[in-house]
Ligand SMILES: Nc1nc2c(ncn2[C@@H]2O[C@H](COP(=O)(O)OP(=O)(O)OP(=O)(O)O)[C@@H](O)[C@H]2O)c(=O)[nH]1
């Protein structure tokens with residue numbers, strides 16, 4: 001890299017000296033590149049020139065989204081998702097293109113366009129009403145910078161195919177394009193929809209992209225070396241585990257809890273412990289199973305729909321474990337026919353009169369201590385539904401299935417929040433000796449801010465879907 005360069009279009013490109021930039025995502029190197037009188041900021045990690053097709057984000061300046069925290073657009077989310085992805089990869093470049101504000105029309109015009117959008121126009125129509133181009137951005141500087149950094153072949157983080165075309169038109173090879181996974185926000189849903197409909201932006205698949213390259217290596221429980229990750233980029237991969245669950249007859253559990261082990265506050269407020277990616281993950285599991293089971297406490301507290309909404313897919317049969325008929329007649333699972341409901345109740349429970357056709361009451365066997373074993377419940381469900389079963393909540397139900405040893409797989413998501421006291425997540429009678437505590441092969445995924453640990457509890461789960469599982473620390477132990 002030199003301080004003075006002639007770029008491809010013979011405009012002078014001047015690179016400034018690198019300095020350190022510690023960020024929430026990690027330590028980057030920052031330098032400016034002045035191109036045609038505009039200073040662009042270039043952040044990098046590692047030695048991008050040394051790898052084939054490093055991750056590159058070519059980010060268009062957006063004062064409102066990047067700096068002011070606006071949710072009108074997805075720029076701020078894309079910026080931080082790309083920095084996180086680059087930091088996670090350990091190598092990559094973010095080129096922050098100044099002068100691109102408002103797709104090149106400048107801040108003042110963008111705000112004029114916003115005012116028109118407030119009055120009902122979409123993002124393209126608003127530009128046109130102002131006699132401005134749909135997209136006035138020029139990527140010459142980005143191509144020149146990439147050439148100067150010796151990175152003419154890249155993996156581009158973007159949902160915009162015309163960015164790929166523009167860069168390729170200037171001699172950059174886009175070996176791959178990855179969409180960034182950013183949160184769904186009601187405030188920018190219309191804008192994103194318009195970008196997809198009118199500007200050919202590609203919607204990312206609504207599932208996490210997994211990278212388990214670091215997952216679960218052999219060792220002695222050294223956490224640093226046993227962390228696998230899901231990066232939030234990418235749309236090409238699904239978690240292979242969803243296919244395994246969909247094609248099998250496993251008992252899978254999922255629970256999201258705070259770092260200190262609670263699923264809700266002491267008032268029962270559970271909105272929202274974990275983030276959008278974990279929610280998409282949960283919906284993806286729902287779409288992969290034949291039945292989803294919750295305890296009556298969850299229905300009473302949350303009135304869940306238990307349907308598949310965040311991803312495409314079929315609704316599973318909803319199974320409510322309610323020995324004493326505690327759920328109200330107004331519960332969504334009883335009143336809304338979007339999916340069949342199996343209502344597991346005691347013999348004495350009288351159903352409401354106008355119960356919907358989608359509800360099938362299944363009587364639980366009478367037991368001496370009124371505690372029906374998880375194994376009995378599973379076989380009862382299997383009499384009515386085939387495929388895998390998801391045990392979704394609450395904490396008591398999931399914990400009892402875990403400690404009864406009937407789970408094949410547990411996804412336990414830990415959110416970076418401390419509730420202090422509240423509705424407990426996983427709790428079961430523990431061991432006195434640490435060496436006897438429950439350890440199993442596991443994989444870890446990063447769902448944005450959340451960390452999901454997938455415990456491979458049964459032999460079939462470990463053998464079935466992970467190459468690494470049988471080399472893991474916990475495999476030999478039992479509890
Ligand atoms: N004119 C105009 N510009 C907007 C509007 N909303 C966001 N922008 C600008 O759009 C630019 C970002 O472009 P986007 O279309 O969101 O995304 P992209 O960079 O083309 O594609 P990605 O690489 O997927 O992010 C930024 O400069 C924003 O300031 C709007 O409603 N009108």
Ligand SMILES: [Zn+2]
Nearest residue numbers: 062065073075
């Ligand atoms: Zn923006």
